[in-house]
Amino acid sequence: MHEGHGFSTRAIHAGQEPDPLTGAVVPPIYATSTYKQDGVGGLRGGYEYSRSGNPTRTALETCLASIEGGSRGFAFASGLAAEDTILRALLAPGDHVVIPDDAYGGTFRLFDKVAKRWGVDYTAAPLTDTDAVAAAMNARTKMVWIETPTNPLLNIADIEQLSDLAHRAGALVVVDNTFASPYLQQPLALGADLVVHSTTKYIGGHSDVVGGAIVVQDDTIADAIAFHHNSMGGVAGPFDAFLTLRGIKTLGVRMDRHCDNAEVLAEFLAGHAKVAEVRYPGLSTHPGHDVAGKQMKRYGGMISFRHKDGEQAAVDLCARTEVFTLGESLGGVESLIEHPGRMTHASAAGSALEVPADLVRLSVGIEDADDLLADLRQALG
Template identity: 75%
Template sequence: MDNEVHRGFETLAIHAGQEPDPATGAVVPPIYQVSTYKQDGIGGLRGGYEYSRSANPTRTALEVCLAEIEAGARGLAFASGLAAEDALIRTVCKPGDHVIIPNDAYGGTYRLFAKVAEPWGVSFDPVPLGDAAAVRAAIRPETKLIWVETPTNPLLGIADIAMLAGIAHDAGALLAVDNTFASPYLQRPLELGADVVVHSTTKYMGGHSDVVGGALIVADGGLGERLAFHQNAMGAVAGPFDAWLTLRGIKTLGVRMDRHCANAEKVVELLTRHPAVREVLYPGLPDHPGHEVAAKQMRAFGGMVSFRMDSEDAAVRVCERTKLFTLGESLGGVESLIEHPGRMTHASAAGSPLEVPGDLVRLSVGIEDADDLLRDLELALG
């Protein structure tokens, strides 16, 4: 796609990798639900397609779009966010290497490092990534990767991507940024110096709670080639229908994120003045410790809100009382969700340095009528 003509985010989201079908004029890429392809003689591939684990036209359309909206050299689509993370670790690390992760990382990421990567021989240290001195102190000669979430899940911590990119590159390491909570509409880590962007495309990219997927987008084409080799060799690729659903979701990402953010701000306003709520965690609040950095590197502050009650029992009661906020895991869909991270999404971190507070509630604020969401929370909070 000619970026001199198509450069706005919403334009890229709708058109990148999605030119009308030359045979039929169809404006939406077809679902190529196919495993193999006719070859024009031995080694004569049509468009480079031979077997759909290696490449599939629907997945190609998604991967091109992912690269464009994240301003990257190459995008790769996987069967899940954790499949994408695993491929990245196994591509850039080997036994004996070391990784720095956030001290409030997503529970699934922690589990991947603690239960899969570490037994394989890759060590890791959870570090407060907002503290540059702590990050530098944690670096070893064998550190190959600094892994960042910003905002983090579920405590909504903020890390300075440009600062961490400088620290990583000074140490000869790569910086990978999990951009799931922000989405490329709100934040583009590669433009801030990151080497790799990670997504659970299940969340805001897909946006409708109907598909599971993951993605890696890289700044360097050479790294993209190495990752593509592992993607094919390990095989955890996005299927064509999953790729098509994700691509459909991306088309409306910009308008959805505007509404997610606007609704979240109204929810935060309610929570901050409610006497039953002890603390609200949201980077849009001026007293949030990462507010200034978030304002610098994000377009807006996102649709995720966490808050703390006076006790774990109180937090659980709120989760059980909402009607419009559905009790469920995951996030980023058009519908609002509520969960208790300590017993649900982050149960795998229980007893570890990344254990989350029992009094914590996490909201994924959807795009419903804001007044309805506020009434639901007011009733649940009592």
Template identity: 70%
Template structure:
């Protein structure tokens, strides 16, 4: 991907061509009233109207719109090269809004064979009760995806890199499959972030984010986002966002904007550190397999190199000795904090089978019992390597 074209589109209101500049300035001009260079937190629920139906600045009630959230939503759209961005109270709230906008009872969705446990739970335990059917496909194989599509399929759902096995799906190829079938391609871009990957430019219809992760970047906010280049779909999503109400609060929106300003520099460090961690693990005698798309032996390495700027900060690996050995590694880690979530400046370690992906147990998305997942932070790489070596024993 040409970095100088990252984050721009022909009708963009932003004159900036580089992602790093967009991240700091898009949607965030100096405050007109005070000159404040940081968007204020509009901690307000309602707004004075200039007569009945006369909205001052277009705001009436903060569930419908709030100036701080509006700034974040414009920034999100710019960073993902989209037309419309929408900010939610969590990543799952964003997913729920999207699914209820796109689907009705009797529709069908193809989901990946490796995905976030919360996403799987939403499909299997919530949306299915509403009459929406789903089936699983290996989204790294466009032929398998094509075979999984049905006449009633309306959505193809993709995570790339996937959670927790770091699988890679060819977004451009899957966009072609989706167009041929007349279905919407949704890409969860949480693991990559818009700095590393631009799904809309590769043909996706909608991008999903848990902004809790790399967008926020400091483990201090929970949020979600949707971005699309389809103006009509953007209006539909905004209608449902308001009607359903799971919106990002102004302080949470402000925190995500603050995090986004440093996304590029943080991701560079995350990627550098993760590469060193993956290479060390690949040569460790107590590790049987490493999942990281930056390794040449990863089956999705070439596709990842084609569609990503770098390979991300997430690494998963399998430990010789089975489940108890994997749990012991998590327990012995000291600098890597045992905890769920990912994408913060601090490094985290977890056992997916017992933690983030427990809801997928017994399903086609069940993860290996000996799997450990690490979110590699931006600490000194040598310290991270030393901690993992001692945790492995």
């Protein structure tokens, strides 16, 4: 009943009709593992066992599908559980995937250390270069894996253009939409076949729950994901689903504030003597600025920058902030700072996906912008 409504209306209401028994406006936490059946094979409401389905998780999955513009959503115990399910549901030994040459370290590890041993090969390519992606594809390529913006270099891939390229070659397109969130970017509308999220990040938004999601439009793909979702069992528990659904309700207003703050900080960093380069798609100097402006509502809350004085200066900077908390993850209401080379992307060290040693990544929260500016100013010295 909410398909024609705006984003935040759907975020608050899709899959979340008041409880018919009590009128509760928030979906209850169904902390149950099994369900009474009305006779053999007579499932009450379609539920039999909570790995296969749980009403709290159903509410979340319905909402996820709505806000991403898909037909079906699936909630997982983590973003990597969602990614692994995509690989096992849709690929087979001998298949090949093109991945970003600056992919998230956990995604790279999944391909390089897990899927590769299972017989799925990959080639890393700069997704900002369509010709390079085409050159990386071969007769065995069954999937193109897109991150945009990428983690942590904030590169921008043209989803529509890469989807056209992949589909002409008979390959599926997966977009990791974690950095942008469904509020800022709608990959399915741009031609992607699957959208994947770490819902731990912006969707949950409060650094209090780990989760993942897949949203699809095509029924055949959805059926394959659903089978493996249940068969592999990396599903979201009811309390995690409840927390994630709570976070979704404020996603729109939070993202607006994340973007407001990030734009101010990016401009400050771009003019600072200690900063060699700022990676933020909202800056006109960013090479992906025009593409981001075409496919994103705004430019997001993530900033990366390189310290002019090198690796140790970048590490020391991370230790000096007071409002920014030194920590991994991102997308929460609080601002975080980290050194990707030694933290989130350590798994890519020594590989073609190794990140610059002088890089600092900021997850800009929703605190007062003046306090965030003052903190970076003192930390940079």
